[in-house]
Amino acid sequence: xxxxxxxxxxxxxxIGLEVHAQVVSNAKLFSGASTAFGAEPNTQVSLVDAAMPxxxxxxxxxxxxQAVRTGLGLKAEIxxxxxxxRKNYFYPDLPQGYQISQYLQPIVGKGEIVLDLPEGTTxxxxxxxxxxxxxxxxxxxxxDPHKTYVDLNRSGVALMEIVSEPDLRSAEExxxxxxxxxxxxxxxxxxxxxxxxxxxxxxANVSVRKPGGPLNTRCEIKNLNSIRFLRQAIDYEARRQxxxxxxxxxxxxxxRLFDSRKGETRSMRSKxxxxxxxxxxxxxxxxxxxxxxxxxxxxxxxxxxxxxxKARFQAQYGISPEVADVLVAEREHAExxxxxxxxxxxxxxxxxxxxxxxGALHRTGKSIAEAPIKAQSLGRxxxxxxxxxxxxxIAKDVFDVMFDTGxxxxxxxxxxxxxxxxDTGAIEAVVDQVLAANPKQAEQFRSGDQKxxxxxxxxxxKASGGKANPKLVNEILRKKAGA
Amino acid sequence: xxxxxxxxxxxxRDLLEKRQISSHELTxxxxxAMEQARALNAYLVETPERALKDADASDMxxxxxxxxxxxxxxxxxxxxxxxxxxxxxxGSRILKGFRPPYESTVTANLFKNGxxxxxxxNMDEFAxxxxxxxxxxxxxxxxxxxxxxxxxxxxxxxxxxxxxAVAARIAMGATASDxxxxxxxxxxxxxxxxxxxxxxxxSRWGMVAFASSLDQAGPMARSVRDSxxxxxxxxxxxxxxxxxxxxxxxxxxxxxxxDVKGLRIGIPREYRVDGMPAxxxxxxKKGCDWLTAQGATAVExxxxxxxxxxxxxxxxxxxxxxxxxxxxxxxRYGLRKDGETLEEMYENTRGxxxxxxxxxxxxxxxxxxxxxxxDAYYLKAQRVRALIxxxxxxxxxxxxxxxxPTTPSDAxxxxxxxxxxxxxxxxxxxxxxASLAGLPAISVPAGLSAAGLPLGLQVIGKAFDExxxxxxxxxxxxxxxxxxxx
Numbered sequence: 001x002x003x004x005x006x007x008x009x010x011x012x013x014x015i016g017l018e019v020h021a022q023v024v025s026n027a028k029l030f031s032g033a034s035t036a037f038g039a040e041p042n043t044q045v046s047l048v049d050a051a052m053p054x055x056x057x058x059x060x061x062x063x064x065x066q067a068v069r070t071g072l073g074l075k076a077e078i079x080x081x082x083x084x085x086r087k088n089y090f091y092p093d094l095p096q097g098y099q100i101s102q103y104l105q106p107i108v109g110k111g112e113i114v115l116d117l118p119e120g121t122t123x124x125x126x127x128x129x130x131x132x133x134x135x136x137x138x139x140x141x142x143x144d145p146h147k148t149y150v151d152l153n154r155s156g157v158a159l160m161e162i163v164s165e166p167d168l169r170s171a172e173e174x175x176x177x178x179x180x181x182x183x184x185x186x187x188x189x190x191x192x193x194x195x196x197x198x199x200x201x202x203x204a205n206v207s208v209r210k211p212g213g214p215l216n217t218r219c220e221i222k223n224l225n226s227i228r229f230l231r232q233a234i235d236y237e238a239r240r241q242x243x244x245x246x247x248x249x250x251x252x253x254x255x256r257l258f259d260s261r262k263g264e265t266r267s268m269r270s271k272x273x274x275x276x277x278x279x280x281x282x283x284x285x286x287x288x289x290x291x292x293x294x295x296x297x298x299x300x301x302x303x304x305x306x307x308x309x310k311a312r313f314q315a316q317y318g319i320s321p322e323v324a325d326v327l328v329a330e331r332e333h334a335e336x337x338x339x340x341x342x343x344x345x346x347x348x349x350x351x352x353x354x355x356x357x358x359g360a361l362h363r364t365g366k367s368i369a370e371a372p373i374k375a376q377s378l379g380r381x382x383x384x385x386x387x388x389x390x391x392x393x394i395a396k397d398v399f400d401v402m403f404d405t406g407x408x409x410x411x412x413x414x415x416x417x418x419x420x421x422x423d424t425g426a427i428e429a430v431v432d433q434v435l436a437a438n439p440k441q442a443e444q445f446r447s448g449d450q451k452x453x454x455x456x457x458x459x460x461x462k463a464s465g466g467k468a469n470p471k472l473v474n475e476i477l478r479k480k481a482g483a
Numbered sequence: 484x485x486x487x488x489x490x491x492x493x494x495x496r497d498l499l500e501k502r503q504i505s506s507h508e509l510t511x512x513x514x515x516a517m518e519q520a521r522a523l524n525a526y527l528v529e530t531p532e533r534a535l536k537d538a539d540a541s542d543m544x545x546x547x548x549x550x551x552x553x554x555x556x557x558x559x560x561x562x563x564x565x566x567x568x569x570x571x572x573x574g575s576r577i578l579k580g581f582r583p584p585y586e587s588t589v590t591a592n593l594f595k596n597g598x599x600x601x602x603x604x605n606m607d608e609f610a611x612x613x614x615x616x617x618x619x620x621x622x623x624x625x626x627x628x629x630x631x632x633x634x635x636x637x638x639x640x641x642x643x644x645x646x647x648a649v650a651a652r653i654a655m656g657a658t659a660s661d662x663x664x665x666x667x668x669x670x671x672x673x674x675x676x677x678x679x680x681x682x683x684x685x686s687r688w689g690m691v692a693f694a695s696s697l698d699q700a701g702p703m704a705r706s707v708r709d710s711x712x713x714x715x716x717x718x719x720x721x722x723x724x725x726x727x728x729x730x731x732x733x734x735x736x737x738x739x740x741x742d743v744k745g746l747r748i749g750i751p752r753e754y755r756v757d758g759m760p761a762x763x764x765x766x767x768k769k770g771c772d773w774l775t776a777q778g779a780t781a782v783e784x785x786x787x788x789x790x791x792x793x794x795x796x797x798x799x800x801x802x803x804x805x806x807x808x809x810x811x812x813x814x815r816y817g818l819r820k821d822g823e824t825l826e827e828m829y830e831n832t833r834g835x836x837x838x839x840x841x842x843x844x845x846x847x848x849x850x851x852x853x854x855x856x857x858d859a860y861y862l863k864a865q866r867v868r869a870l871i872x873x874x875x876x877x878x879x880x881x882x883x884x885x886x887x888p889t890t891p892s893d894a895x896x897x898x899x900x901x902x903x904x905x906x907x908x909x910x911x912x913x914x915x916x917a918s919l920a921g922l923p924a925i926s927v928p929a930g931l932s933a934a935g936l937p938l939g940l941q942v943i944g945k946a947f948d949e950x951x952x953x954x955x956x957x958x959x960x961x962x963x964x965x966x967x968x969x
Contacts, residue, residue, distance in 0.1 A: 047585055051810040053578065054565045054587060054689040056724050086806050088852070090829055097809020148825075150814070278852035280861060283695035283803050285725050 002170035003211060006242040012211045013238040014218070015174050015204055016128075016166035017230075019181060020159045021191035022135070022199040023066045029134050029158035030057030030100060037197050041151035049156040051095035056284050059084075063158040064288065065298060066190040067107050067132050070160055072299050073188045074127050076111025080292060082131075084285045088278040092150050093137035101161075103279045106131035107288065113164075113184070114307055115176045116325045125177055126165030135159050154198075160191070166205065166215070171234035175227050178202055179329070183306050187331050195225050202230055206237045207251065216241075217251040221258050221265050233258040237265050309334055317346035326354045332368045336375045344379030345386055352378055356396065360403045372406035373399075381409040393466050394418050421467045424476065427460070430468065431476050434459045445477075453477065487512035488652040492556055492709035493736075495655060499545065499555050506545075506555025510538035510599050513557045517601060517653045523624045525638075525648040527562050528570050529602040537599045544597065552716040554597025559648040559657035562603040563610055564590045564700070565689040569600075573691040574608040574618040574641075577811045577818045577836030587689025588721045589658060589700045596716035601654055605644030608838045609808065610665055610693040613910040615643025616901050617840040625673055625894050626651040626969035630935035636894040639669030639910075645703050646673040650969055656704040656713045660690060662697045663796050664889075664914025667926035670703055671889035671939025674928040674967065676956070677703045678710040681947045682921030683728035685714075686721030692807040694800035695726075697918050707927060707957040711735035714949065730947060738950035739957045744778030746955065749882035753789035754913060756891065763888045763938065766930050770886055770940045773962035774955065782882050786874040791867045792916040797908060798851050798864035799919070804841075805848025811836060843904065872920040879945050884955050887913050889939035893932040913941060923949045925956045929963040937967065 003010040028035055031048035048055045071078050083105040086098040108130035115123045137155035141148050162181065168174045182200060185191040193200050202225075207218035221237055224230045236258075241251050256265040281287075304312070306328045313324040313334075327350060328334045340349040357378070361371060381402065385395050390413055401412045413419055421427060434456060435442040441452045453474075460473045487509050490498070498504045514531045534557060541555035565571045565583035572578040586594070594600070607617040614637035615623040625638040626647055638647040642659035646669035649657050659666040661679035670677025678701045685700040692698060702713035715735050721727040750771060755764070771781045813819035813832030820831035837845070851860035878885065891912055900906045917924040923946070926939035940959055944952035 050815055052565075052583065052585070052816070053571070053573070053581070053691045053810070054583075054687070056688050058723060058725050088806050088809060090809065090812060092812075092814045092825070095810060095815060097812060098806055276854045278806070278849065278854075278857075280802060280806070280852055280857070283726075284692075 002172065004208070004238055004242060007246045010211055011208045011238070011242050013170060013234065014166050014207045014209060014215060015168035015170075015234060017164045017168065017174060017177060018203040018205070019162045019164075019178065020201045020203075021070075021162060021185055021193075023063050023132075023158035023160055024190055024192055025060060025062045025066060025158055027060055027062070028156040029060055029063050029132060031156050033156065035157050037199075039153055041149070041153060044153040045155065049095065049152055051097070057100060057282070059285065059288065060158065063132060064107070064290075066158075067130060067160055068290065068295055068298050069188050069302065070162075070185065070190045071108030071111065071130055072295075072302055073184050073190075073305055074108070074111035074113060074130065074162075076127055076130065077109035078290065078295050079105065079107055079109055080290045080295070081105065082107040082288045084132075084282045084288065085279045086282045089275050091136070091139070092148060093139045093152070093155065095137070095152065095155060099134050099136065100282055100285070101133035102131035105287075113177060113180055115173065115180055116310075116321070117173070117176060120321055123173070125167040128163040128165050130160055130162045133159050133161055166207075171231040171238070174204065174234055175231045178227055178230055180306070183329050187303055187305050195227070198225060201225055204230060204234055204237075206234055206241070208238055208241045208245070216245075217253050219251065219254055219256050219265070221256045222268065224258055229258055229260050232260070232263055233265055236263060240265065303331075313337075317341060317350070319347055319350045323350050323354055330368070336368050336371075339375035340379045342376070342379065344382050348382045348386070349379060352382060352399070356399050360400075372404070373402050377402065377408055384409055384413065388420055388422060388469060389413065390418055390420050391466065391468075391470055393461070394420065418467060420469050421464055422469045422472060424472060427464070427468050427472050428476050430460050430463050431473065431480065434463055435480070488516045490655070491706050492553070492655050492704060492712050493706065495556060496712070502545075506538035506541040506557075506599060507535065509555065510534050510557045510601070513601055513653060513655070516651075520626075520651050520653045523626060523647050523651055523653075524605055524621050525623050525644045525651065525653060526559065526602040527572065527574070527605050527620055527644070530569060530600055533569075534599050534601050537594075541597050541599060551596030552712060553593060555599060556597070556655050557599040557601045558593065558713075559602060559604040559645055559654035560590055560600050561642055561645050561658050561660060562606050563660050563691045564658055565691065566590055566600070566603065569603065571603065571691070572619070573610070574606040574620065575811075575837065575841070576619040577832070578691075579619075579818060581817050583689070585689060588686035588723065589690065589717045591689075592719060593658070593716050598716065604642070604648055604654075604657055607641035607643065607665075608841050609691065609804070610641040610660060610662055610698075611804070611840050611844055612640040613664070613668055613907050614895070614897070614900065615640040615669075616897060617838055618643075619838055622897050623647045624897070627674065627894065627936055628969075632934070634896045636936070637672065637897050639672035639890075639894065641665040642669050642677070642703065646670055646675060646677070649673070649675045649703050649705060656702055656709055658700060658717065659703045660693075660698055660700050661914075661918060662693050662699075662800060663918045664911040666701045666703060667889050667914045667924060667939065667941060668910055670926040671928070671937065672894040674937030674965065674969070675703055675705050676707055676710045676925065676927055676960070677701065678714060678925045678949070678952075679917070679923065680714060680718065680949055681728070681923045683726055684718050684923070684947065684949070686719070686724040686727045688721055688723040688727075694803040695807060696803060697796075697800060699921075707925070707953055707960045708736060708739045710925070711739050711953050728947065733950060735949055735953055738953040741954040742777065743774055743955055743958050746774075746779040746884065746951070747882040748774050748779050748781050748955070749784035749878050749885040750781055751784050751786045751789065751878070751885055751887060753786050754887045756912060759888075759891055762932055763891060766938050766940065767886070767888050770929055770959055770963075773959060774886065777958050777962075779955075781886075784878045784882060784885070786871075786878060786916065788867060788870045788874050789916055792871055792919055793908060793912055795864045795867045795871065796911070796915045796919060797847070798860050799868060801844040801848035802852050802861050802864075803848070805845045805852065808837075808841070808845060840904070868919050871916055875916075875920045875922060875943075883945075884951050885943040886955075887941045887943065889913060889926040889941040893934060893936035893938055917943045922946055923952050925952050927956045927959045927963070928965040929959060930965070931967055935967075937965070
């Protein structure tokens with residue numbers, strides 16, 4: 001358990017997350033308008049989205065299907081009957097004067113997410129519910145000192161609100177949870193998970209307590225749009241609450257905003273000023289009734305999800321849980337791995353991907369789809385190491401050239417003469433050279449001092465331009481010592 | 484000319500078909516009559532140029548033999564229906580000047596069937612009222628007067644403009660909408676036929692919303708047959724309205740003239756309310772006798788939760804309205820009254836844009852949905868509503884339709900009840916139960932009160948059995964032989 005040390009002892013932080021995930025869909029939740037990101041303001045707005053008089057919502061079947069798919073991916077109960085409610089409040093970017101959401105009867109009930117924690121353990125976090133709701137438009141306050149501009153492009157876009165149980169116990173766990181949820185959504189193709197474009201946003205409910213003690217009052221931190229901010233906000237908020245309580249104060253239930261520039265949370269509105277949303281079932285919409293066969297058909301099309309894939313990778317390819325975690329986090333990475341592992345050393349491929357390839361991708365800002373090295377080419381590079389054509393050292397250089405040029409390893413090796421020297425006679429000559437050039441170390445070596453072996457091997461490798469087979473160098477050196 | 488405006492839709496249809504009249508003549512006659520009848524304030528917007536253009540187009544279609552169900556028939560459109568490019572205010576200041584860039588499904592269906600729009604008819608603001616006095620653009624006068632009394636009377640509401648226009652022969656028919664009685668009550672007060680179809684029969688798309696779970700469009704006309712013709716031209720499944728019924732539209736007119744022999748007519752005990760005028764009770768009895776004389780059987784039935792209908796309605800309808808009217812916020816269209824802050828702008832816009840009755844109902848609705856009151860009011864009202872619907876369902880196991888008065892009185896004078904909302908709400912006592920249950924119901928003029936004003940009888944039917952309602956209504960119409968004119 002991760003505890004935070006305060007002045008009066010240890011504290012446990014209790015966190016629940018509410019994640020808003022924009023549904024990947026052809027159209028908005030209740031209108032046919034497009035949902036493309038980045039369009040000119042107020043160009044993706046239907047009469048329904050603008051709440052013109054007499055306009056009526058009609059549920060988008062595709063959005064419902066996506067919510068069900070997500071529920072199934074979270075191993076959750078699918079409620080065959082759910083109800084849309086109106087959440088009433090006034091704001092210029094909310095044209096109807098209410099948000100259509102699901103309050104008492106959501107489309108998806110209890111589910112779970114398994115977290116893979118850094119120390120190699122797993123933890124299961126409960127999902128309370130998932131419901132469908134409309135997004136609001138965007139109010140722009142900073143273009144004019146007196147005016148507010150409203151962009152309704154986002155108005156009516158379908159969101160899934162995914163609520164976790166208060167099962168998370170640290171900022172780190174919350175971050176792992178959000179990353180895992182994002183990964184599952186992307187596997188399912190139900191949300192693109194793009195936090196910068198606002199496709200995935202998160203509210204965190206945070207409270208602190210003495211370990212195992214009763215729950216304390218919580219605060220809700222709104223609209224965290226990156227995993228880094230989520231972590232920072234929770235850490236700050238937990239500290240704030242601990243200091244407050246230890247100084248004899250009380251936590252007030254309130255909504256707080258995270259200021260990413262200052263790295264702190266601050267009060268937005270307290271409970272006494274909370275809206276009375278006057279929820280009631282939307283009379284424009286009938287209860288949503290799902291055919292169990294339809295749900296089963298969706299279930300049959302679910303892809304292999306990260307947890308299943310991880311288990312399979314470990315069993316099938318013998319890779320460690322940690323490496324498997326890294327590989328399965330993104331579906332594209334896992335697919336690249338499996339493609340590369342076809343007919344090649346899977347463990348070695350996995351290490352190349354999580355090491356050099358991710359490093360190179362990160363350095364160049366490329367996604368795996370844009371990687372100049374194809375999976376099978378990487379597989380062939382690995383083969384060239386295992387069959388002794390090149391050394392691991394040389395392979396790194398070859399990899400860099402492959403990444404820069406997109407060429408095949410064999411071509412690069414041939415062109416640059418990088419083929420490993422396995423001719424014992426040639427290596428022996430170099431060994432003799434090195435021993436002769438370094439009489440002091442040679443003497444030490446011959447007298448049985450093993451400490452200089454590594455150094456001598458290094459010298460031989462250097463003298464051979466890295467091309468000598470290190471295994472053979474070792475063997476020959478040892479033979480000479482025995483001699 | 485007066486002859487042309489006195490024609491019924493079915494008669495005009497036949498004359499048009501036989502080329503004895505043209506739509507142009509028919510429409511021009513109505514336009515001329517509208518000019519003479521402006522004192523009634525029945526129309527908020529008149530569209531004579533468009534009407535004549537559409538009439539000419541209809542005459543052209545007729546030459547080609549491509550006519551619809553209402554081709555060339557001039558009608559009024561309640562201002563609740565959004566009409567593309569034609570000002571639509573729902574009787575409210577907050578929508579003054581609003582020209583929708585779209586056409587409601589009901590009017591689009593009518594126009595597809597060749598109907599000619601004469602203009603937009605006056606109504607209670609957002610359909611909230613039973614007298615047309617809540618219109619922001621002045622009350623409508625009922626074309627009828629009490630014998631020996633020239634005080635102007637209300638036409639009923641909320642479809643008061645439509646009812647007055649049809650009664651005054653300045654429209655052959657008119658669209659209307661019924662939330663708690665807004666078609667049937669004004670039809671009764673103006674001596675015409677008003678048909679509220681089953682909830683879901685006509686699309687609500689493009690109809691300014693009052694209470695979504697109750698609002699239903701329907702026709703007003705001067706005969707049962709005319710309302711059958713018009714309903715067929717208005718109704719139909721609409722994928723843009725999730726509550727619209729995916730059912731074929733029957734030939735409603737075919738039901739007119741069927742006999743009622745063997746039908747069982749329910750007479751609900753609970754509709755005999757305290758203080759009901761003897762003349763209403765007598766008319767009801769007469770209606771019952773007319774039907775039994777034609778071979779139907781009268782059966783006393785019980786609808787035990789009737790007395791809760793009115794309070795239930797006045798919780799459910801304002802609750803939905805308080806939310807439906809939130810969109811009139813001054814931000815995107817309609818009236819805006821600026822303020823120093825956003826809240827002030829909202830307060831100014833909505834305070835000045837809505838009339839007193841609309842504000843009252845928004846307040847009631849907001850209250851009954853508030854945290855801590857929701858269960859006691861809204862939730863309980865929904866449960867009672869289910870019981871009221873169950874009352875009807877049980878009754879319909881034994882009867883084919885129900886006969887009741889439409890209103891507890893004849894038309895009252897403008898101003899008489901304007902300051903007493905409870906007295907006003909009591910007008911809906913006989914119409915609200917069928918609205919809560921979503922059932923089809925019609926009001927047929929069946930006689931005159933002692934003061935010489937029309938009185939209506941109401942037939943309530945099973946869901947989507949408008950045909951049975953129309954067939955019984957046609958028999959009542961024939962027996963009553965209502966010939967009086969305003």
